[in-house]
Amino acid sequence: MKNETIIRFEGVSKQYDEAAPVLDSVSFEIERGKFYTLLGPSGCGKTTILRLIAGFTEPSNGSIYFNGKVINDVPANKRQVNTVFQDYALFPHLNVFENVAFGLRIKKMKKGQIEEKVKEALRFVNLEGYETREITEMSGGQKQRVAIARAIVNEPEVILLDEPLSALDLKLRTEMQYELRELQRRLGITFIFVTHDQEEALAMSDEIFVLNKGQIQQSGTPTDIYDEPINRFVADFIGESNIVPGTMVKDYLVEFAGQQFECVDKGFLPSESVEIIVRPEDLVIAKRENGKLQVKVDSQLFRGVHYEICCYDEAGNEWLVHSTKKATVGDEIGLDFEPEAIHVMRFNETEEEFDKRLESYAGESHAN
């Protein structure tokens, strides 16, 4: 379902000095009421996008729209946006109530109203009764909730969250992921969340923007991005992938590892060089003669839920397999897979060309 657009970047670039631009003509739309995640490796420009939305820095080029109006020159304190920072940026000398009330006092709101709003915000983040606690007496997860209460008490249209869970241990982090997602649903406020953790992005988001080197590589729902990565970077960054070189023989037939395989892709040039992605969990271990691909088991690791098995085919390609069945190192085995497990990627395809190609498959049977 498409909601109304709340933020739009149109050809936005950001260059700090003579160095290469941190963001290079980035365009995207954010819809009201959804949970967005900016995902990418360190230094790819995620925080810069948040700072541009918050008004802490200005674009070198391009326009930023908020509710249809250009806001390039609107100061940060006049924007309907609040930020939750990685280190929470709470005031250690103030108690929980005063931390949350801070913004409302600056706005000179009446005392009774402040009390009502702070109480409501603390109720939202399950911190009722903690009003008089000192910040220094709160745990990491509780501080996180205070920081969120401080953002929502201002009733912003958008909340920006810059790696807000990165300081927490794994268990608490998972709990807070559920809590944040639930809170966003209850509040209906647009959340823009920054992380470099792909599992976190997949678990929490309505929409993910995958960034690398100052550009959005791909945007879409978690399943879109996991199932149909647009290029090698996205395939590698999101989950684990086998990526091998291949050639498109014709529509629905691709060659790799010296053999031809049925696939569900079309729209390539005859004999076009492509890259093939197969997820490790889509490969099934079989007897050598029953597998579509013959491989030799090179090594194996037990990962708790599954075995991670590394194999090589006769062409020298490495194949990673996730299997609940154990293999034996040195054995010659077969790998079986469905045509749908093969994802064919074109070199240097733009997101627009990629979307068009996928749309052209819709409702079609590939059987021929």
Ligand SMILES: Nc1ncnc2c1ncn2[C@@H]1O[C@H](COP(=O)(O)OP(=O)(O)OP(=O)(O)O)[C@@H](O)[C@H]1O
């Ligand atoms: N004020 C600044 N002056 C100069 N360069 C900057 C400034 N702020 C950020 N940069 C550079 O811009 C690039 C992108 O930074 P940004 O903080 O947006 O990345 P990020 O994706 O959020 O990274 P991380 O995950 O490490 O926080 C980095 O190379 C960084 O060094």
